[in-house]
Amino acid sequence: IPPSPGSSDVAQDKLLGSLLAAGFDEESCRSRYQLASLYRRRTSPYKPSPNLIEGLRRYEALHERCGPYTGAYNMSLLRLKPAGGGRPIRSAMCKYLVWTPENGLGNRMVSLASAFLYALLAERVLLIDSSKDLGGLFCEPFPRSTWLLPREFPLKVSATFNQKHPQSYGNLLRTAGVAAALPPLLGTLPPSFVYAHLSHDYDSNDKRFFCGPDQHLLEKIPWMVLRSDQYFTPALFLVPAFRGRLGRMFPEKEAVFHHLGRYLFHPTNAVWGLITDYYEAHLARGSEMLGIQIRLHFRKEPALELVVRQILNCTWTHKLLPEVLGRRRRPLAAAATVNGSSGPSPSKAVLLTSLHAGFLERLEGVYGREQAAGVSFHQPSQEGRQRTGKEEHDAKALAEMYLLSTAEELVTSAWSTFGYVAQGLGGISPWILRGPVHTRVPEPACVRGASMEPCFHYPPNYDCATGDYMDTRKMLAPFTSKCGDRKGGLKLV
Ligand code: GDP
Incomplete structure (x- = not known):
């Protein structure tokens, strides 16, 4: 994505407020200096100190x-x-x-x-x-x-x-x-x-x-x-x-991971090509973008229907997607007023990421393929299963984390570091789908993360003086909180 030439804001922002060192060869790693333009929907309010x-x-x-x-x-x-x-x-x-x-x-x-x-x-x-x-x-x-x-x-x-x-x-x-x-x-x-x-x-x-x-x-x-x-x-x-x-x-x-992640993780040109090509082809045109990351952590999978209901429950409750009516699937929001003036709702590109194929079809079924509600769904890959260590597979995973991070709002899955990376890079406190879902949709279906930081699943809870148990969260008060998606975990806030 070429930055608009001559803009001093872009030039300044290219280094993400001096987070990045100057002097790299731009062509050998285009993502380093084009990152700011990928985030053009929403520039980060967090500046490195x-x-x-x-x-x-x-x-x-x-x-x-x-x-x-x-x-x-x-x-x-x-x-x-x-x-x-x-x-x-x-x-x-x-x-x-x-x-x-x-x-x-x-x-x-x-x-x-x-x-x-x-x-x-x-x-x-x-x-x-x-x-x-x-x-x-x-x-x-x-x-x-x-x-x-x-x-x-x-x-x-x-x-x-x-x-x-x-x-x-x-x-x-x-x-x-x-x-x-x-x-x-x-x-x-x-x-x-x-x-x-x-x-x-x-x-x-x-x-x-x-x-x-x-x-x-x-x-x-x-x-x-x-x-x-x-x-x-x-x-x-x-x-x-x-x-x-x-x-x-x-x-x-x-904003610790937000800065560290943007400093350290620059996709190579091959991966950057995947990201920018997909973004331009599927996501750039929507006036808004929502990311939904679906990660099932258990071998015994819940019914896909149940997870889809959970997603709809979450996104409708929090007005991330327009509600659609029963069988005719007419969008409620299409007739609603926006900022007091009537008119069509803005188009929303939904980026869906999952290893599995079934969710996209079901969600498209709910909204209708012709996208009458102004909502379009896009899933870049359906890998079927995790194959960490295979470069092509990992490249897709990295590309999708980055694509998710460009959204305005995120819905992520409980316990997933894949989602953590996306939210941290993007600077977004996500809506977290509670899990696991076995027999019914949890109530509430999702909770708002306390911050965009990743959750530390296993804090030490160790007292250095006595060798006994001590709650790390209490030791790090007031800048830590429960994670919302992981019992015993903590995150910086
Ligand atoms: P976590 O297990 O959810 O904490 O996330 P990890 O990234 O550590 O491990 C899950 C791995 O499964 C990813 O790195 C990918 O290899 C694969 N994977 C899981 N979900 C997705 C997805 O939505 N898209 C793609 N491309 N790969 C996924």
Whole structure:
């Protein structure tokens, strides 16, 4: 989508208010500078703070100095060799965070954004496991360097790192005993690498990652491998050393992922082509756009009819779609007055995303194919089942998350990180379809999300001082809330 030339607003907005660094080659990654024009329906009211902008530029300088193939990187690699582990760490040395993915693309994106924020705060260079297809989906986010972990990296990252790994931080503590572990580990030579297990199944020892003294220890270890499928960003606010800086970088807590996502995730030209072609062909003409994301998390599927009724109940109750009357399917809204003047309702393009085929047909059936109500439905793909790791499949998923994010309003499915990414990129607090739906439509059918932030499904709920249970939401009051779609989850607001 070409930005209109000569407009200073567009020129200014191209960098999303200085969120993005200047100086990239525009042709090699068109999405980076065309993002603003994709969001032309609704420009973001959230501006990155000067502290965030400064933090990002500093991080970029660190990444350039220490990234793969630099002298500093090669020096640091020596510490991973059997003979190199005992080398003393010098303060000027670079430190690294190797992120490794788990679960579907939405999970990967919310976890990767959290890992990046941690890397920025802990002054580590973020590298991503390049054995997966992420390199084909996303452009390089940092200027003059790469975030792809070189293939000749000595540790086999994907295969071997899980909770049982002997170098996992939780295991190091478990073996030595939590109380006993910290002072001796600090006193002797720290290990040259550590594995941080922050996935949904992490235990109390793993959760000490979010404790102040433990971060103090971890900062001495040059290499860290991290695996997570969670949006663990809110828990970074628990670390005393990070909290003040986070507060200054994100005065609007509900926009953390909004900024991080727009900074990090630039679709490659191939994926950007899918997005912009589809947008122009199907969505651009509608005077309004609604996104509906349908995700069924259970193998035993509810009747499609039931989900369609839930969608209609939600969208009609909240006036996201015009109600249609019984069998003749005459649109109520077509005869209604708009802003006091009578006339046809504006045309509404509805983007429907789902792995499954049946919803589109049923919704079109309700409104009539001839779109008498001024409502048209569009579903870009019907993949049938999840095939994470297959580049073509993931490209469609990424394209649809982006397309959803361009809507004015969103209806999303409970518990879905796919929906979280769309709402966060778009800056939209969605209507969340409550789930699961087994035998009847929940009442109410949907609830409004407390913010556009992703939900952290498994907050640590851990008291660093006593090792007992403590409600993380209470510790992070007043800028957290219940998620509305996940019992026990929390989100920034
Ligand atoms: P979550 O499981 O809902 O939290 O979302 P994830 O993105 O982590 O995993 C679901 C995966 O299933 C996606 O990444 C896609 O691979 C696939 N998928 C689910 N829903 C859709 C959809 O509406 N469109 C497409 N193209 N893929 C989907």
